[in-house]
Amino acid sequence: MSRFGGALRSEVTKITSTRMWWILAIIMIAYVAVCAAGAAGLFGALGESTNGPSIPGDRLAPLIYSFGPTLGYVFAVLLGALATTNEFRHQTLTPTFLATPRRGRVLVAKLVALTGAGALYGVLAMVAAVGAGGGLLLAFGVDPQFGDPATWALVGRSILAMALWSAIGVGLGVLVPSQVAAIVIVLAFTQFVEPLLRLASSFAEWTAQIGQFLPGAASDALVGASFFSLAGGAGGPSLEWWQGGLVLLGITVLVSVLGWFTSWRRDVT
Amino acid sequence: MTAGVTIEFSGLTKTFGAVKAVSDLSFTVEPGRVTGFLGPNGAGKTTTLRMLLGLVRPTSGTATFGGTAYRDLPTPLATVGSALEAASFHPGRSAANHLLTYTQAAGLDRERVQLVLHRVGLGAYGDRRVGGYSLGMRQRLGLAYALLGDPRVLVLDEPINGLDPEGIKWIRLLLRELADEGRTVLISSHLLSEVQQSVDEVVIVSHGKLIHRGSLASLDQSEQKQVIVDATDRAGLAAALEAAGYTVSALRGGVLVENAEAADVGRIAFAAGIAVTALSQKRVGLEESFLHLVGEEGAL
Numbered sequence: 050m051s052r053f054g055g056a057l058r059s060e061v062t063k064i065t066s067t068r069m070w071w072i073l074a075i076i077m078i079a080y081v082a083v084c085a086a087g088a089a090g091l092f093g094a095l096g097e098s099t100n101g102p103s104i105p106g107d108r109l110a111p112l113i114y115s116f117g118p119t120l121g122y123v124f125a126v127l128l129g130a131l132a133t134t135n136e137f138r139h140q141t142l143t144p145t146f147l148a149t150p151r152r153g154r155v156l157v158a159k160l161v162a163l164t165g166a167g168a169l170y171g172v173l174a175m176v177a178a179v180g181a182g183g184g185l186l187l188a189f190g191v192d193p194q195f196g197d198p199a200t201w202a203l204v205g206r207s208i209l210a211m212a213l214w215s216a217i218g219v220g221l222g223v224l225v226p227s228q229v230a231a232i233v234i235v236l237a238f239t240q241f242v243e244p245l246l247r248l249a250s251s252f253a254e255w256t257a258q259i260g261q262f263l264p265g266a267a268s269d270a271l272v273g274a275s276f277f278s279l280a281g282g283a284g285g286p287s288l289e290w291w292q293g294g295l296v297l298l299g300i301t302v303l304v305s306v307l308g309w310f311t312s313w314r315r316d317v318t
Numbered sequence: 319m320t321a322g323v324t325i326e327f328s329g330l331t332k333t334f335g336a337v338k339a340v341s342d343l344s345f346t347v348e349p350g351r352v353t354g355f356l357g358p359n360g361a362g363k364t365t366t367l368r369m370l371l372g373l374v375r376p377t378s379g380t381a382t383f384g385g386t387a388y389r390d391l392p393t394p395l396a397t398v399g400s401a402l403e404a405a406s407f408h409p410g411r412s413a414a415n416h417l418l419t420y421t422q423a424a425g426l427d428r429e430r431v432q433l434v435l436h437r438v439g440l441g442a443y444g445d446r447r448v449g450g451y452s453l454g455m456r457q458r459l460g461l462a463y464a465l466l467g468d469p470r471v472l473v474l475d476e477p478i479n480g481l482d483p484e485g486i487k488w489i490r491l492l493l494r495e496l497a498d499e500g501r502t503v504l505i506s507s508h509l510l511s512e513v514q515q516s517v518d519e520v521v522i523v524s525h526g527k528l529i530h531r532g533s534l535a536s537l538d539q540s541e542q543k544q545v546i547v548d549a550t551d552r553a554g555l556a557a558a559l560e561a562a563g564y565t566v567s568a569l570r571g572g573v574l575v576e577n578a579e580a581a582d583v584g585r586i587a588f589a590a591g592i593a594v595t596a597l598s599q600k601r602v603g604l605e606e607s608f609l610h611l612v613g614e615e616g617a618l
Contacts, residue, residue, distance in 0.1 A: 052425065055422050055423050055424065055425040056423050058422040058423075059419045059420065059422040059423035062415065062418055062419045062422055063408075063411075063419050066411050066412065066415035066416075066418070066419065067408060067410040067411050068410060069410070135408060139406070139407060139408045139409070140403070140406045141406055141407065141408055143373060143402055143403075143406045144406055144420055144463055145420070145423070146372070146373060147371060147373075147394065147395065147400060147420075148394065148395055148420040148423040148424045149394075149423045149424070150372050150388055150389035150391070150394055151389065316368070316373065316374040316375060317368070317373040317374065318365075318368065318373075318374060
């Protein structure tokens with residue numbers, strides 16, 4: 050057993066040995082399933098009528114399925130952020146660094162473990178979105194596009210996005226060790242600040258160029274479909290899916306490295 | 319016997335802004351003995367121990383285990399076991415899982431978890447979440463963590479704090495046992511009386527500076543040595559001692575003999591044909607010397 054393997058197993062046990070991960074997972078599954086089912090039911094029913102908004106059948110299914118990452122990502126970020134801020138809050142960094150004095154090894158193990166946990170959240174969120182949303186589309190006679198490889202590519206990219214978001218949460222928790230502050234930042238930024246910024250950035254050509262690099266926009270680009278781009282009108286410029294993934298990876302590295310200097314390598318008192 | 323490791327502090331210094339928390343500390347802690355690291359609250363004990371364990375970066379100087387810094391130890395938990403404070407637990411995690419995470423991180427055998435839980439008397443409570451633990455149980459769990467790797471060195475910060483009388487008795491025996499096995503045992507305390515029955519050596523710090531280093535007996539600098547003695551024939555005993563030239567005074571539970579050694583008092587009673595029912599040397603100087611050394615703020 051390599052030393053890194055030991056640190057990694059330790060981080061996995063830390064996640065699974067408290068109730069947090071499955072409580073958050075259940076809330077996420079319920080939230081995604083209800084919203085996906087609701088949207089599928091609404092648009093499935095509207096599909097027949099001529100007045101009212103309608104979305105072409107072949108675009109509807111991916112939009113519904115994208116509820117998985119676009120609604121679920123906040124849970125992945127929270128899971129990651131709680132994993133690190135808990136260590137500060139309950140002073141478990143002391144026994145952790147005593148068992149593994151190489152702190153970089155601990156941080157990388159935590160990032161890897163939470164990336165895995167984020168991927169698992171991605172799987173659960175997509176089961177909820179595809180299961181509930183696709184089921185209702187079927188019930189309304191809309192093709193859920195289960196046979197289309199593009200659907201499953203979207204599912205795969207969604208899982209990747211969720212994994213990266215969880216890693217971003219770990220880095221954020223290192224950068225902002227205060228648990229309350231980290232949770233407030235996650236909720237305020239994802240639910241309020243970023244949607245406003247994305248909307249504002251869409252008003253001019255040059256701001257839209259910048260806006261596509263916002264984390265939520267990059268995530269949508271990675272996933273490949275989003276209700277936000279639909280609601281935002283014609284949908285401005287968007288990154289390629291792999292560019293979106295690289296933006297999320299870059300944010301993970303950036304916050305983790307900053308956090309390394311501001312908190313992780315500091316004295317543990 | 320476990321091969322001992324000597325802890326070496328050399329010129330260890332830590333400043334927090336303008337405050338010198340630890341100042342040029344140099345001393346060694348030898349294996350096979352229990353060393354008490356004493357000083358009033360705020361004397362820099364915890365900071366010193368945290369520097370020793372690589373948790374706090376020294377401003378200058380070194381603290382090593384036989385020349386190796388903590389972070390360079392190939393198997394840290396199997397070399398040094400430490401318990402720093404009673405609150406380093408996630409309340410929602412069971413004691414067994416708490417220990418399991420560090421067993422995995424250190425690459426230890428997972429059977430160690432149940433072994434150390436039993437050794438500290440928590441065998442029946444391992445599956446309970448730590449949030450429901452009493453302070454004494456948390457202290458024991460902290461100690462279980464320290465023992466996880468069957469280490470050659472033990473570093474315990476205020477291990478007696480929060481223990482009930484039974485727990486205090488238990489930890490004293492445990493510390494003695496560990497030292498007798500050849501391990502190096504370093505325990506900190508702000509109360510001499512708390513550890514006086516456990517330690518062989520004392521290192522006393524105040525305001526971050528080393529002020530005394532030596533055996534427990536070396537602390538007893540008082541010229542005044544008293545003996546407390548009792549016998550069924552208390553009056554006869556007092557008379558015999560006075561006849562031998564001692565100053566005696568009556569206590570509720572016996573006779574207080576000034577300036578005496580227990581051996582001498584026993585011999586006089588024996589010669590007088592009086593059966594002694596109690597005989598003990600009173601170390602009047604110990605606590606007083608300690609308080610004198612650390613100054614008024616040590617008088618808690």
